[in-house]
Amino acid sequence: MNAVTTAAPGAPVVELDLAELRHDPYPAYRELRRTAPLAWVPSVGRHLLTRYEDIVHAEKLPEVFSSREEGSLLLRTVGPNLLREDDPDHRRLRSAAEPPTRPRQVRDLWAGAFERTAHQLLDRIAGRGEADLIRDFAEPLAAANLALVLGLSNASADDIADWSRAMMAGNSNYADDPDVWLRAEGATRAIEEAVAETAGRVRREPDGSVISSMVHADGPVTLAEIQNNVKVIIGGGVNEPRDVFGVGAQALLHRPEVLDRVLKDPALWKRVFEETARWISPIGMYPRQLTQDHEIAGVPLPAGSRVALVIASGNRDESVFERADEFDVDRPHHPHLAFGGGPHFCMGAWVARHEVSALAWPLVFGRLKGLRPTDSPADHLEGWVFRGLTSLNVTWQTS
Amino acid sequence: MTIVIFELPDGTQRKVTAEPGTVLMQAAVSNGVDGIVAECGGNASCATCHVYVDARHTELVGPPNDVEDEMLDFTAAERRPTSRLSCQIQLSDALDGLLVHVPEEQV
Ligand code: FES
Numbered sequence: 001m002n003a004v005t006t007a008a009p010g011a012p013v014v015e016l017d018l019a020e021l022r023h024d025p026y027p028a029y030r031e032l033r034r035t036a037p038l039a040w041v042p043s044v045g046r047h048l049l050t051r052y053e054d055i056v057h058a059e060k061l062p063e064v065f066s067s068r069e070e071g072s073l074l075l076r077t078v079g080p081n082l083l084r085e086d087d088p089d090h091r092r093l094r095s096a097a098e099p100p101t102r103p104r105q106v107r108d109l110w111a112g113a114f115e116r117t118a119h120q121l122l123d124r125i126a127g128r129g130e131a132d133l134i135r136d137f138a139e140p141l142a143a144a145n146l147a148l149v150l151g152l153s154n155a156s157a158d159d160i161a162d163w164s165r166a167m168m169a170g171n172s173n174y175a176d177d178p179d180v181w182l183r184a185e186g187a188t189r190a191i192e193e194a195v196a197e198t199a200g201r202v203r204r205e206p207d208g209s210v211i212s213s214m215v216h217a218d219g220p221v222t223l224a225e226i227q228n229n230v231k232v233i234i235g236g237g238v239n240e241p242r243d244v245f246g247v248g249a250q251a252l253l254h255r256p257e258v259l260d261r262v263l264k265d266p267a268l269w270k271r272v273f274e275e276t277a278r279w280i281s282p283i284g285m286y287p288r289q290l291t292q293d294h295e296i297a298g299v300p301l302p303a304g305s306r307v308a309l310v311i312a313s314g315n316r317d318e319s320v321f322e323r324a325d326e327f328d329v330d331r332p333h334h335p336h337l338a339f340g341g342g343p344h345f346c347m348g349a350w351v352a353r354h355e356v357s358a359l360a361w362p363l364v365f366g367r368l369k370g371l372r373p374t375d376s377p378a379d380h381l382e383g384w385v386f387r388g389l390t391s392l393n394v395t396w397q398t399s
Numbered sequence: 400m401t402i403v404i405f406e407l408p409d410g411t412q413r414k415v416t417a418e419p420g421t422v423l424m425q426a427a428v429s430n431g432v433d434g435i436v437a438e439c440g441g442n443a444s445c446a447t448c449h450v451y452v453d454a455r456h457t458e459l460v461g462p463p464n465d466v467e468d469e470m471l472d473f474t475a476a477e478r479r480p481t482s483r484l485s486c487q488i489q490l491s492d493a494l495d496g497l498l499v500h501v502p503e504e505q506v
Binding site: 059102103104336341343347349350 | 428436438439440442444445447466469470472473475504505506
């Protein structure tokens with residue numbers, strides 16, 4: 001099925017400025033939900049689907065809303081991978097890669113090392129009294145943990161973070177900047193080498209990591225498949241835990257009464273995590289392509305149409321979440337869309353839940369006494385395909 | 400056709416019919432039964448399709464499989480001996496009349 005790269009007949013056309021979306025996409029989403037819940041947006045080259053119920057509907061029909069989107073930047077950056085496959089191929093790869101990310105494995109295999117890394121990073125900055133918690137803590141923590149879970153003992157946390165950034169730039173290289181492609185290719189080549197070396201090692205000595213699990217999977221998985229999927233996991237796996245950490249930490253720093261309650265009742269960290277992921281979802285949208293004609297949000301779409309499921313917008317849908325723009329850990333529990341749904345439900349969900357809500361937040365707020373933000377809430381927040389803080393500057397007492 | 404009954408936390412019951420061979424989660428979702436979220440679409444990776452099988456039927460339905468057993472440790476509502484993931488229960492004629500209880504929370 002060839003992709004249709006124009007508006008479906010009958011779909012409203014809405015012009016959106018990408019720079020404005022990057023700065024703050026939420027006002028535009030609100031307007032789309034109200035007036036054009038499925039709209040063709042020329043600057044994005046896709047129909048944006050923005051209401052909660054419609055997104056859930058699409059996620060429940062993977063055979064219609066296919067993940068095989070032609071000409072996607074992700075395919076160009078990393079090659080064929082599980083995010084852009086449908087079942088049964090998706091299923092085969094997912095079952096091979098998933099076991100090390102399941103909650104019991106996280107607790108039994110990885111939690112101890114995650115905690116040691118977090119302490120080491122805090123030891124480094126504790127005496128300073130000030131830091132950028134993204135650069136000095138959240139990003140290196142996410143990168144080191146990812147290297148561990150993947151099995152890449154031959155890559156440093158810095159390598160992982162650099163590779164991730166280079167590939168993410170490729171994934172959003174709508175401007176087709178050749179330098180961006182060059183850097184992304186450098187990163188993917190380095191990953192291929194590191195994975196090939198690791199695959200050889202874990203073939204002889206299985207170590208419970210993702211690469212090991214893929215090498216020893218029942219369904220056959222080729223080295224190229226392992227390489228490409230590790231690229232995807234590195235591309236996304238750093239910024240999601242980092243961004244939930246940053247946004248949630250900042251939300252609490254600016255809401256001392258909520259922070260007080262959470263510190264007294266650590267069971268609330270879980271609520272903070274889910275509410276942060278809903279409120280400012282680290283992944284804002286992902287693309288789908290229709291395998292057949294299908295009507296959604298009142299618009300009949302022809303086969304081949306490209307649709308972006310804007311989960312960041314669904315998570316602010318006021319018909320589902322009251323006062324949806326507010327960060328509120330006490331809101332009635334209602335499933336959010338931040339991890340996606342259906343067969344592509346986020347593979348890193350359990351790793352991130354543990355690493356951020358059971359570990360990173362409690363340790364940071366526990367060890368750094370009198371933590372205070374030096375930025376205002378809107379500083380350093382950017383992105384719409386991916387959204388998070390680029391910096392989180394704080395001070396604390398050192399004596 | 401297999402008939403299954405979902406009892407919601409407020410005590411009301413929803414009776415749905417499904418083809419033998421369908422999984423219980425699917426029967427709930429396609430009939431819009433509240434409280435079966437099923438984020439992962441039936442792959443035993445989200446733990447949001449949790450149900451308590453009625454004591455009269457637990458033996459008939461059987462114990463959770465390994466992958467499911469692990470996930471049941473991480474459900475939002477407490478795990479009980481009757482806990483199962485509804486996406487891992489395949490309906491059959493033998494399960495006609497099955498009663499399951501939907502927990503208070505899935506997320
Ligand atoms: S639907 Fe996700 S575990 Fe059953």
